[in-house]
Amino acid sequence: MNAITFTGVSKSYDTVRAVETLDLEIGAGQAVALLGPNGAGKSTSIGMLLGLVRPSGGTVTVFGDSPDAAVRAGKVGAMLQDGSLVAGVTVREVVEFVRGLYPEPMPLDEVLSLANLTSLARRRADQLSGGQAQRVRFAIAIAGAPRLLVLDEPTAAMDVESRRSFWASMREYAAGGRTILFATHYMEEADENADRIIVMARGRIVADGTAQVIKAAAGGRTVRFTIGEQPTVGLDTLPGVTGVELRGGTAQLRTTDPDATVQALYASGIQVRDLEVKGADLEDAFLSLTGDNQN
Ligand SMILES: Nc1ncnc2c1ncn2[C@@H]1O[C@H](COP(=O)(O)OP(=O)(O)OP(=O)(O)O)[C@@H](O)[C@H]1O
Ligand SMILES: [Mg+2]
Known part of the structure; x- marks a missing residue:
């Protein structure tokens, strides 16, 4: 029972x-x-x-x-x-x-x-x-x-x-x-x-x-850096990247392969400052898990 x-x-x-x-x-x-x-x-x-x-x-x-x-x-x-x-x-x-x-x-x-x-x-x-x-x-x-x-x-x-x-x-x-x-x-x-x-x-x-x-399911990493006024085209096509968020001159990339993402990022010619790589936090993970169900 x-x-x-x-x-x-x-x-x-x-x-x-x-x-x-x-x-x-x-x-x-x-x-x-x-x-x-x-x-x-x-x-x-x-x-x-x-x-x-x-x-x-x-x-x-x-x-x-x-x-x-x-x-x-x-x-x-x-x-x-x-x-x-x-x-x-x-x-x-x-x-x-x-x-x-x-x-x-x-x-x-x-x-x-x-x-x-x-x-x-x-x-x-x-x-x-x-x-x-x-x-x-x-x-x-x-x-x-x-x-x-x-x-x-x-x-x-x-x-x-x-x-x-x-x-x-x-x-x-x-x-x-x-x-x-x-x-x-x-x-x-x-x-x-x-x-x-x-x-x-x-x-x-x-x-x-x-x-x-x-x-x-809640996995993945976040790569964050200051992007300033530079063009943001192509960030979403970097290897491993599953999501891009831009806010107040900061870019935040969700990635399944942070090493590959960071390498490609530096190779892309974008000037990267204040780079930070961290585990996706749970709150983010919850939101990504809820996905389209949100209204
Ligand atoms: N007595 C109540 N009257 C009106 N709304 C309520 C009441 N209790 C809970 N809610 C609402 O129901 C929703 C779920 O609340 P609940 O307390 O179950 O969440 P929780 O997952 O336990 O959150 P927490 O982690 O903050 O404890 C929330 O939007 C909350 O505002
Ligand atoms: Mg509670």
């Missing part, structure tokens, strides 16, 4: 089409990353999956049930982008409270240790740093030992060390055959922690596959 199924799911907020006819199946035991720029529809999709947002059309099921039923049965744990923590109680009390809501919770010590909170257990949950509070949100998400763990940008506000230990815990949690879905903006996080990456942009899935497949 699939952990998650979206069938023709859409969501509009007044005039904003946040999610457009989403079809998606996630098998039990997979760790899946949801990648995409701001406003892509990641949180909206996660909201529908948790029964917090009602779809405008289509059906979402979680382990074959409605999201509400799956959540009520304790099959789902979630870490949301903007959950605030209860005031006046300790970390330990928060975790104990959440454990009490689930039929077969994880032992308290295990939750605290996985979330790296053992030494903060007696601290007040509303008096923690941003990164520490994120760890408490993670503890809340796993306290019930849910079969499906949904995390919306879990490492936002975490420092490098916290991130590392967070992902190690997440992988440990996933290892028992559990299903994980997490939203992120970071390609490396998706690459290192997911079996499958789904890229969303403008409410649609624009790529879906292993990290290798996605990176190839």
